Amino acid sequence: MSWKAIHRWLGLAAGCLALVMGTTGVFLAVDPVVQARHASPAPPDLSVATLAERVQRAMPGVEEIRHLPSGAFVAYGFDGEQAQASYVDPQDGRVLANYRPSQLPRWVKNLHRSLLLDDAGRWGVAAIALAMALISFAGLVLLLRRMGGWRHLAGAVRGSLAQRLHVLVGRVVLVVLFLSSVTALYMSATTLGLLELDAGPEPDVVSVAGSQTALPGAQFPVLQGLDARALRKLNFPSAADPEDIWKVTTDRGQGWIDRYSGEILAWQDATIAQRVYDWAVVLHTGESAWPWAIALGLAGASIVLMWLSGLLIWWRARRQAVRIADNSALAQADVLVFVASEDGSTWGFVQALHDALVRCGHRVHTSGLENFQTTPATRHVLVLAATYGEGQAPTHARQALERIARLPRGSAPVAVLGFGDRQFPTFCAFAQAVEQVLRAQGWPMLLPLECIHQQSGQQFALWGEALAQALNEPLVLNYVPRVPPSTTLTLISRQDYPGQTDRPTAILRFQWYRRGWWDRLRGRGLAHFAAGDLVGIVAPGTGVPRYYSLASGTSDGFLEICVRLFQGGVCSTHLYGLQPGDTAEAFIRRNPGFALQGRRQPVVLIGAGTGVAPLAGFIRRNDRRVPMHLYYGGRDPALDFYFEPEIRRWLDEQRLASLQTQFSRVPGGGYVQEALRRDATRLRDLLKRGAIVRVCGSHPMGRDVAKALDEILGTLRLSVQQLKAKGRYAEDLF
Amino acid sequence: MSKPMSKPLLATTVAAACALALPALAHGRQLTLTTQLKNYGGDGAYLAVYLTDSKGAYARTLWVAGGKAKFYKHLADWNRLSVGDTKRLAGVTGASVGAGRTLKVTADLADALIDAGYEIRIDAAAEDMRDSPSDIRVPLTTQNAGKPQTGKQYVQTLTYQLK
Structure with missing residues (x-):
């Protein structure tokens, strides 16, 4: 399964449950921020002994002091019969506001971590976290592919509004989402009992009354030497139980102290698992670091945006995807057709070929070249490969050559048909590369390599005749050109350079009808473009677009090209003849290698x-x-x-x-x-x-x-x- | 205490009569303990109900509410005292008990335990709230039977009957 498939299907499926985690997470991020307001950090030289003494003076019945991750100290005690918990000031032990562990109703947290379904829900949430980690990682792989590596990660993002939102937000929140899902997995593992945090059973120790009387904790050297900033929790011995002990918990572990001698009776170091857990909690909840909590909250909210934009991108791609009619299953097909095409322009030829073969009684399976493989039922293999940019493979078929080279030689004869433009020095370079690899592997050849120039239907029909002969069948290819959905542009002004009689030229400036955001989210209307990208113009009555370099970007608010009239050129004659108010049909084709992407070099x-x-x-x-x-x-x-x-x-x-x-x-x-x-x-x-x-x-x-x-x-x-x-x-x- | 949510409980959790092989079972009596929790405003509480002898030493666990061993350290006294009892959880565990709910436990006790200085103790804890070891301690006497006793933090009343 490809990273793209993982990202898409996990994202769509697990993503809708992750919405619950994200939304509740936004609310849970409030607590660390509120707690931070109560934080009165301990001064650097404060010892636990002094802190205990101060708090005990202010709250005589104190049983426990906790040092919260936010930095605040909370003292627990009793006010008569009533249990009480209050923030205390470490400077003087003064009792401050009442302590509330959370501002939120309990169910928010419980929904977040168990979907209110107890253990079954915890397993479910852990599964969502695992999915989320995978989605984020696959997202990073896809992001790097799209942007062209780490160095261009911050570059300008192009595509439909939904795509741009998805990438722009994704590249910021990706790391946060990955961290919070990995830490969620760790926390789940401890709660579900897969990981043991404790160092072992607690020691059974008691204070032994000798001749001495119980001492106040302030006199214990152990507590005097302990920095209050490292304290997690201090439990005072009960006044009613002469055998009770002091218990102190720090970052490093916990100790039990005799109330008479002040000696440490037992000490347990915090386990590695516990230390990792402490970090995981900080990273996941943002407690002790409120700016991080805000980042986590925003990342939580972004899940909604990422899921919705992802859904739109998927839905749109599905609608635009070429669906081959009468496609047989791979295992049953006797003819396999593999296609490599960057912008889908080759698919029209593919459908024509597919239909013609089916009419001749074949069972045909058509797929992307990246899926190249044969089965025992395969009799013939046909490869249709377009070249992209400077002779590169189309993006989806990038690994196709390696894949073919890895596969063992098949017995079915193969024919390769290339698509390209003779004007480029790399005419049909990728098709040639595919053919070479197939030959090198020893595949039998059904036909020699043929290359179609500028999507010529005539050349394609000729190749069909050759194929018909090779197969000895009455095969006829009927190709109807396919053009991407176009948008109507209106000419608003033109600047003429008529001086050169052999080739008059004009700069044409167009305007287009702007769609609403909903249409743009769904990728309707003119795609986002920048100077250096190409606009495909479809002249009336022709199916083949001509491409012009754009002299403006979407942000300029107009679309500008420079057109030179070629004698007999259908498209340039059409464009050159336009007057302000006239219209042309156009679509955008990206030119990612050429457009400048926010670089700072000269x-x-x-x-x-x-x-x-x-x-x-x-x-x-x-x-x-x-x-x-x-x-x-x-x-x-x-x-x-x-x-x-x-x-x-x-x-x-x-x-x-x-x-x-x-x-x-x-x-x-x-x-x-x-x-x-x-x-x-x-x-x-x-x-x-x-x-x-x-x-x-x-x-x-x-x-x-x-x-x-x-x-x-x-x-x-x-x-x-x-x-x-x-x-x-x-x-x-x- | 930091633990994930516990199940909000059935109004009453009935413990199966426990079949610990105590001597003189034939002459034993049945203890029925009813523990009503306060509305402390938190998640379900973990409770350990156990007996200590006249010297304060651990005798026997009657019931543990709450299923995750990870959190037993928050029932500090019971966890410490019962550390030597490998069967402390055998057949006596159930779900945690929600705020305001009631836990009913029955157990067969030998006559020798009654009016002999034994104490019923309950340790309690709930998430993000304070641990309360020995939330309540009630001497196990015929005289005390049927009289509600109040606890410190989580236990509203503890009443037991001897049959």
């Missing part, structure tokens, strides 16, 4: 042409004035210096630290890498200081920039490759 931004758009977005939201340096390359400042007025203003506002431009179609012109070379000394200095680099533009431009930077970095024994590996260098190329 940033080097390198952009050419419309590639400046996401960089402009970064600068616009640079409210913290991180030093950002922009290198901008274009053709002619009069024609294609996009965002120029804004960039000038951002320089004045110190959102942008420096600007270097290079234009190619002016006398003495050149490309942006020329500007880099010119500025080599400063760039070296910046990169030595840990600066991060973002490059956006065409593929050729990206290559040239990397080459120029490699030359510049040579003397530092650094390379673009190394920077990429550290996540300091990212490209968005088109």
Whole structure:
């Protein structure tokens, strides 16, 4: 079972009972805070002997003094027939307010630890604590995966409102919830008798009256040498029983003292289990540390929030999950289809393939690539793998390669179909990797590796024909494109750069209808986005979205892209033709490797042409004035210096630290890498200081920039490759 | 005392007659003890009902209310005195007794124990409240039978009958 499954199912099931623990916990956290108000700490030089004397003077019938975790001292005695318990001032033994152990009705505590069901309830609560510990731990694993490791743990969180709430609150309360559930388990174990706290049976000792009379405790060297701050409890001997003894309990153990001689008759050290228990109680209840009690109370309240947001996330994922119709069980299926796809775009092809195979009479089982395995019933295995980012595996299939390499070779022939985009140098890299591992393992191949460019339905149909031949069946693939749910955007303004007749360009600013918080919690409407993320635009009549880098984030209140008109490009023609008031259909696709995530290092931004758009977005939201340096390359400042007025203003506002431009179609012109070379000394200095680099533009431009930077970095024994590996260098190329 | 909740009790807990093999059982008498607790405003109380002899030494445990051994140290006198009795819990335990409730215990006693300086003692404790070892001590005499006695902190009245 994966950490995700553990987190989800335990969270949903045990989580609703944990709501009871959390809510009651909030109330129970009140006590330590109230107790702290009564605390009058012992002065450093106060001995137990002096304390006993003072209290005895103020309350002659005192039987017991307790030192509460809050630091307060409470004396127990009798007022005539009436038992009494009062706070006492350790400075002078003065009797203060009456002592009440708790401000709350008893049932709150009992509900918290046994659901009012006695021992059965205690076992139940212990089980919830165990579940909670597991949920928190799995949550940490998932959090690290999502944020990209410990170093980015504090980074910006993206996703739907419910997801962001879950992660933002989760990363704060996770440790508190884990600690309180582990300590709860320890406390349960002692109560349920699984752990023994006591050192052994109490010694049967009595005071032996010699010739002496009983002495007041103040005269015992043992008590004189004992610091009142270390005291837990002091029991006075009964006046009526001549054999009664003094009993003193400290952090370290307990002792029995003869009332005549003042000698210690017996001493028991506190067991390790007892000391651990004492710590567990402090950590779980916050008694003796009221700020911690407040933290615990807040963590308790957060369980409600975490459970509700978790429920919404699960519900939404369930609704959006691709459900393959007619999916056979693994053990019965003769054809297995395994899929790796980051954003679900490949699932449309999967369903088409699945349906076609079922129509041919096969029993087909389709699943994620991370579940790769075969059974005796398996006759054919088909793998459909999309590549994500720079040739990585999609997140859900991250361990798939290792898994396939671990499994023994199967006898069923395998065909791998890759999905990607030829514009990227890593076209279908992951599908290639999968195929290589399968070949290396010795799996027979049904078809050679085929790669589908930009989700081409035509190419897919051709592959279907090859498959039909290999299977010798009349297989026909009917692919209907699947697009993520889109939102309608309204164009509010456009800024035109019509000067270049071969490729007019415009900066388009859109607005969208904001949904209510309930819709946003459920992930309806436009997803949260930041500059550097991508917006997918679906032109009317086409099923295939085109992606544009975003020059703004949700917090800017508008959605801005820079669109260049390509002759014959359906999507750019659609966008370029929009006038204010017109609408477009759009959805957000995250670009986590590229977007800046609240880092504080200096940033080097390198952009050419419309590639400046996401960089402009970064600068616009640079409210913290991180030093950002922009290198901008274009053709002619009069024609294609996009965002120029804004960039000038951002320089004045110190959102942008420096600007270097290079234009190619002016006398003495050149490309942006020329500007880099010119500025080599400063760039070296910046990169030595840990600066991060973002490059956006065409593929050729990206290559040239990397080459120029490699030359510049040579003397530092650094390379673009190394920077990429550290996540300091990212490209968005088109 | 720090212990988790004890079961809020049945109005009366009836102890099975205990079959300790005391001598001269045939000539024994049946003791019925009724202990009414005060409304002390806390969770169910742990109680130890036991006998001590004329020298104050432990004789026999009649009943222990409350099931968790972890908390027996809060019944300090009984816990200390009965430490040598390995069978002190044999057949004489039940649930803790809620505030204001009544515990009824019966036991067969040898004649030799009555009017012989023996004492009935009850140690009591409840969570987050003060331990009360020897909350009540009543001499076991025919004369005292049927007369309610009051305890210190938890026991409202203790009445016993001898048959």
